[in-house]
Amino acid sequence: MADTLIEVQQLRAHLHDPDWALCDCRFELTRPEWGHAAWAAAHIPGAQYVHLERDLSGARSATSGRHPLPRVDDLATTFGRLGIDASVQVVAYDQGPGAYAARLWWLLRWLGHPRVAVLDGGLAAWERAGLPLTAAAGARPVRRFTPRPRPGLLSSTAEIATAVTTGALARSAPLLVDARSAERFAGHNETLDAVAGHIPGARNHPFTTNLDDNGLFLPATELRRRWLRTLGGASAAQSVAMCGSGVTACHNLLALEVAGLGGARLYAGSWSEWINDPARAVAGAA
Numbered sequence: 001m002a003d004t005l006i007e008v009q010q011l012r013a014h015l016h017d018p019d020w021a022l023c024d025c026r027f028e029l030t031r032p033e034w035g036h037a038a039w040a041a042a043h044i045p046g047a048q049y050v051h052l053e054r055d056l057s058g059a060r061s062a063t064s065g066r067h068p069l070p071r072v073d074d075l076a077t078t079f080g081r082l083g084i085d086a087s088v089q090v091v092a093y094d095q096g097p098g099a100y101a102a103r104l105w106w107l108l109r110w111l112g113h114p115r116v117a118v119l120d121g122g123l124a125a126w127e128r129a130g131l132p133l134t135a136a137a138g139a140r141p142v143r144r145f146t147p148r149p150r151p152g153l154l155s156s157t158a159e160i161a162t163a164v165t166t167g168a169l170a171r172s173a174p175l176l177v178d179a180r181s182a183e184r185f186a187g188h189n190e191t192l193d194a195v196a197g198h199i200p201g202a203r204n205h206p207f208t209t210n211l212d213d214n215g216l217f218l219p220a221t222e223l224r225r226r227w228l229r230t231l232g233g234a235s236a237a238q239s240v241a242m243c244g245s246g247v248t249a250c251h252n253l254l255a256l257e258v259a260g261l262g263g264a265r266l267y268a269g270s271w272s273e274w275i276n277d278p279a280r281a282v283a284g285a286a
Contacts (some may be wrong), residue, residue, distance in 0.1 A: 002117035005217055006260050008129045010044060010244045011091055011119055015045055021084050022047040025056075025100040026123065029192065031087070035094075042133040044093065044126055047141065048082055052247070053103040056103050056123040065273035076147040077105060080101075083140025085111065093119035096215040099207060112148030116253060120213060121216045128214075147167040155240040155278075157266045157273055160199065163209070164281055169201025174242075176202040179243035180271070187284040188266035193245055195275040200283040203237060205230045223259035235258045237263030242270040 002010070014020045024047040026035035032053055039049040050056060055078050070078070076254055084090055084245040090108060092101035101118045108116040119125070127133070157218040160176065163169045164249040169176055178198055185204040190196035198204070207225060214217055219227070231239065246268040256264050274280055 001115050002091070003114050004254060005116055005120045006091055006117040007120055008131060009128075011044075012131055013237060013247055014089070017089075018140075019087055020091065021082055023050045023090060024102075024123075025050050025052065025092050025094045025104050027052040027100045030240055031238050035100075037230045038095075040135065040137070042135055043142075044123065045132060045134045046134070046138060046140075047093070048138075050078075050082070050092075050104060052100055052103065056100075056107060063276050065269040065271070065276075066191075066245055068273075069246070072111065072147050072149055075111060076145045078141055079111070079113075079145040080271070082143050083143050084108075084113070086115075086146065086276035088143070089114065090116040091119055092116065093122045096122040096124035097208070097211060097251070098122055098215075098217070098254070099248045100252045102254045103247050104216060106153075106250040106253055110153050110266075111145075112150060113145075116151065120216070121214065124182070124215055131206050142278055144159040153265055155267045157267075157269050159268055160240070160274070161280060166200075169199070172232065173237040173238055174235040174265075175231060176267070177205050177230060177239055177241055177252060178202045178271070179205060179207040179241065179248040181206050181208070182196045183285065184244070193272050193275060197270070197282040197284040199274055201283050202283075203230055203232075205252060207243070209254040209256075210251060217255065217258060220258050220260065223255050224261065226257060227259050227261055231261075235263070236261035239264045240267050241265070242258065242267040244270055246270045 187196040199282040243249040
């Protein structure tokens with residue numbers, strides 16, 4: 001079973017395995033339909049397209065973040081439509097870095113399906129290896145996906161607000177780790193959200209620091225070294241991952257698992273939900 005990362009040659013060996021499901025998660029926040037168009041033009045054989053906002057997010061509300069979690073029943077229906085049940089090994093990929101693929105990885109784990117991995121390096125690594133692409137839109141037979149939600153993988157806005165108010169974040173219990181770029185975390189160059197800055201007491205670990213120059217995940221030993229520095233003595237199991245809207249935070253959660261530092265939770269609403277209430281504290285804004 002692959003449950004964190006998988007390499008391109010490993011995937012190649014299973015391309016025609018009926019118990020393997022391949023999901024193309026390519027997406028761009030500023031061009032929401034780009035990923036589907038790119039998939040339609042060329043994708044790894046057998047891959048089905050999965051849209052961040054239609055398939056991997058729920059409906060937005062006045063109090064939610066930009067990419068709220070889907071309803072459990074809706075997500076289970078989506079996974080069943082993709083031909084996933086408890087026996088299926090899932091592999092998710094995107095254009096390369098793995099941020100959108102990691103969202104699907106986390107959602108499956110949240111619903112109790114551990115047989116899911118992210119293609120290390122994504123489509124870029126597949127193409128560098130000279131492996132085949134196709135425009136054929138094949139579909140897998142529908143299967144019945146039975147969700148087994150794991151609420152312990154989540155942290156809520158109320159929990160984070162309490163930690164801020166009581167000063168618990170300043171004592172690193174829990175430790176809130178923000179996956180956004182250093183510029184956005186500091187309150188500079190904010191292009192996606194209406195308020196700049198970060199949650200007081202949070203630490204910054206940009207998800208891109210999990211990758212090498214080719215967009216591959218760093219070796220587990222190096223990831224562990226970097227994450228232990230960010231955690232600063234706190235336990236990974238005490239930490240909560242966040243970002244702008246609960247997407248790239250999943251990349252940090254994946255990196256922690258690769259590093260052997262499991263147990264962290266996701267603040268799914270993240271920054272874009274936090275700032276919906278002007279009474280909530282903000283730090284670092286320019």
